[in-house]
Amino acid sequence: MPVDNLSRVRKSILPTEGDTWSIVAKRELPELSLDEALAKLQxxxxxxxxxxxxxxxxxxxxxxxxxxxxxxxxxxxAT
Amino acid sequence: MYDLVIRNGKVVDGSGAPAYSADVAVNGNRIVKIGKITEAARSEVDAAGKVVTPGFIDPHTHFDAQLLWDGCAKPALSHGVTTIVSGNCSLSLAPLKAKHRMKLVGMFNQIEEMPLKAFKEGVVWDWETFSDYITRIRKGLAINVAPLVGHSVIRLWVMNDAAMERTATDAEIAEMQGVLRECLDAGAVGLSTSYVDMDERLQPVPSRYADAREVDALASVLGEYGRVLQIVPEFYDADLTIARLDQLAELSLKHNIPTTFSPLFVNADNLDAVARVMKRVDEQFDRGARVWPQVQTRPIDISFSFAVPSLLFMRMPTWYRIIRFGTPAEIMAAFSDPDNRSKLLQEASALGPLWPTLIFRHANTAANQKYIGQTLEQIAKARGTTPVEVMIDLSLEEELDAHFLSSGMGHNNDKAVGDLLSHPRVHIGASDGGAHILSFSTYGDTGYLFSHFVRDLEAMSLESAVKKITSDTAAIWGIPQRGLLQEGYVADIAVFDAATIERGEEKFVNDVPGDGYRYVRDSHGVDTVIVGGGVAWTAKDGYKDACGEVLPGAVAEKVAA
Amino acid sequence: MSGAVISRVQLAAAHDGDAELVVTLRYENGGESLVPLDEHAARVLMGSCGADDPDDLVGKGWGLVRDALEASSNRFMNSNSNAQ
Incomplete structure (x- = not known):
């Protein structure tokens, strides 16, 4: 089965060197304010x-x- | 003349094929003939009325320390288990520099509940390398051992204290690859790592400081040998488990290795979660990845005493306040006070059906030993009182060191667990043998499989159940020439009565070095256990020959090459 | 703060034979996750929520759960002892 045919699961990442909550928040949720992105992420x-x-x-x-x-x-x- | 013949039994050969009547002849450590055997033998086993199967393989144990003082891994062998996989969850006892010994002992104590005193008094630390540890446990080995090497200890070996501080450099990763190769050459069956375990200060174990690059590099070494990667995912959360099994799938495909994760539990509140995990397992297998979830057969029990606060009492505020915030003297005073006691009894009535079923499992006083193993209902009847009052009275008599067990509180949905155990992509395992020794018994899961899921519930056939814990396991772990009753295969054999096999009642025994105790279960219905052609255990005579080996052994190396 | 709140509370059997408190967090999109708390974390959470009964936790925000987990996890960090 190609990767494309895997069913959708919750999106996640593995951290890269030096990642912190703030860095991940800014990188992955750039449309949100930092405070809001941090809260959601945590x-x-x-x-x-x-x-x-x-x-x-x-x-x-x-x-x-x-x-x-x-x-x-x-x-x-959501199910 | 043969060395050994097992006569008159019903052969369940581990392939899943229907049982058939036959004798089994053994010469040296090999099965040499299966069929009608008229020739004599130096030793004979009468298996009339019993089944003859390959020895069982237990893929998730922590016998690493116990093997240093007990080459039988008691009582696992007596349950028909002829091979154990040790070194799970990123923890093995080698390779280990002398300066790291106490650090590792702390982790074993925290994670696997192996008492510090057992290490102090039961272990002569005369090894550092994996090879030397293998040499050490080989002496007097009565059970086969397929040892994993722990990622956490490889990290400690290479990085010292930095193993619990940071990611590894390229040079350190290369050095870890070299150490892993040495361990695999010395007989390791694979590598274990953990994403949940913590040390005695609740700090993550070293493997949790590894990035994906490091794990990939180590998996590439496993790929050179075709060996297994075992992980403990964050098993309490389905999304995390799925993310981990996706990681494993990529490693499995990229490096052509088998992988396994454990445990996977079924609880009333996570039926949907298990279904989602299994859907993902199927999808990944369909891609060609090998990601075997391990599922244990036994339900999870909750044990408690009033010396340590238990959340079991959280919905009863008077009880919980007393045991959470009281000193031992205050708890005993509260239990003795008539007014308070009546309040406790009244509050306990909300959980009315629970109390009679609780089992009294540990007492220090001689007077109360006669009640061990009985339910509170039985003891209450003998004393002419109620189960809750008996629980309070016994706790007072034992100065709070009375232990109780509420059985089957988790992983207890028979239908769901039975379906899972029967699933072709589920690996039966996760017994945790040799661990949690002061909390519960991790032995007898195979007996429970046969008594509960095969005999009582008919959730699977005898042949399927045997296949699951013999040839399937050998195939997953790359252990050649074991797991089947077939001419030319190694004679690891269990003889048992399918009508009576079961795990015995839990009991507290004093057989751990340092005058230590542990919970164990005897086997019932198992007649004879043969390891490497030697009679390792019989119900009549107990433990006998010591013909165990370290697996997968030289044959596997040739196969992999 | 995002609005994930506790929607359900259950007592469950942990793999090591202890009882644990499992709270279900419900997120704004309707998704749910289960969070297990050990005895220490559960006590901290009950305290911070002023709850007498576990069911009183329903409706409380995720931040209190995070703080309880963190308090429990870090309880030995300033200690030189291995005792628990």
Whole structure:
């Protein structure tokens, strides 16, 4: 089955080097204000908060995105 | 004269073909004849009234530490399991530099609930490389082991503390590829990685700091050998699971490797989610990818004591307030106070059907040992009281160290689980054998498959169930010449009574180094287990020959080449 | 803030044998996702929502769920102890 024939699933990305919440928000949701894009992005990716901030955390920066994370760039699909 | 003949049994050969009556002859470690055998043998097994099948293969275990003091992986072998896959979820005990030992022990303790004391008193740390670890466990091995090497430990080996801080450089990735090759050459069946696990401070394990480039590079090495990639996805969320299986599919297609993810659970609230995951699995298989979801047979139980707050009581505010915020002395005082007690009893009536079914599973006092394994209803009857009062009384008598079990609270939809287990693209596994040893027993899933899904529910035939946990598993994992009863194949064999096989009741035993305990289940209905032609276990005599091997072994290397 | 809110709350069995709280978040487009919370996170969420009963969480916003998860996840970060 060609890739094109795969059914539609929720869109996600894998982070690239140096990605932060802000960078992903600006890149993937450019039509929104940064605050709104950040809020949407975080609300779609609560799994990122299910672990300690770890060594990649900036002080006070909240849970960072890890290189292995799946980051959704849209909400769950409505059924 | 043969070395061993199993006579008068019904052969279920692992291919899915109908059972047939035949004898099975073994010379050395090989099956040499199946049919009517009149010649004598040095050793015989009478299988009249029983079925003779290939030994079972358990693809998701954490016996890595236990194998250092127990080459039988007890009690797995007694359940008919002749091969275990260790090193799942990014964690193996090698390769491991001396300076990282305590770090890894912390992860095993946090993720797999392997007690620190067992490592301290049961392990002589005399290896660093994967090859040396294999040499170490080979001595006295009674069960076959197909060891995965953990991505987290490869990262630690190459990157030291930076393994939990950042992505790897090109040079570090190349070094990791070299280490993985060494492990595969030494006998690793594949690589495991994890996207959910955390260490003892809830920080992500090293594999979670790897980017897709690193995983791709390691998968390319697996491709050189045709070996397996196992992952733990974020299994609580269907969208995340699907995103991970899409990643796996791309790696499988690009590097021509089998991949597997575990676990996949069915709960009342996620039937739709499982259907979506399986639809994606089908789509990816149709593209040619190999992305095997692992599904366990047993339901999930909830265990608790009042020494640790449990959300089981969250809908009962008086109970929850007491156990959440009280000190042990305050909890005991609240349980003893007549007014408070009547309030607790009243509130508990909302969950009326639950209490009688709870099982009392652990006590310290001698007086209460007689109740272990009984339901609260049975104990209440014996004491002339009610199940909830018994739960409170036992907790007081045990100074809160009384443990209770609510069985079948998850993965408990028989129809949905049965359908899933029967699905041709579902890999039966995810037992977690050797892990969570102080929370529940991870043994006997194969007995449960036969007793519950084959015999009681008739959700699948005996032949199909045997195929699922023998030849299917061997094929998925690239383990040659095992998983079938066929002339020329290695004699890994289980003999059991299909009418009585089941997992025993859970029991708490003191057999872990460091005077430690764990929950186990005995096997019922299994008669004889043969590994590599040697009788490894019998119901009559217990554990015997030690003919286990590290798989896939030299034959697989030739096949892959 | 976007408007995802808790639409349902259930107790469930986690894979490790503990009970967990699973909240369903409903998004503005009608899509839903399940978020499991351990005992610590559930307690923080109940506290921040002023809830006595888990069902009182229905209608609360996703940000409180995020904060509860973060508080639970980071609870050992300032500790040198392995004790939990």
């Amino acid at each position: 609300s779609w990716n609560l799994h990122v908060f299910m672990r300690a901030a770890g060594a990649m955390a900036a002080p006070g920066g909240g849970n960072p995105i890890l290189p292995s994370d799946v980051v959704f760039i849209e909400p769950p699909l």
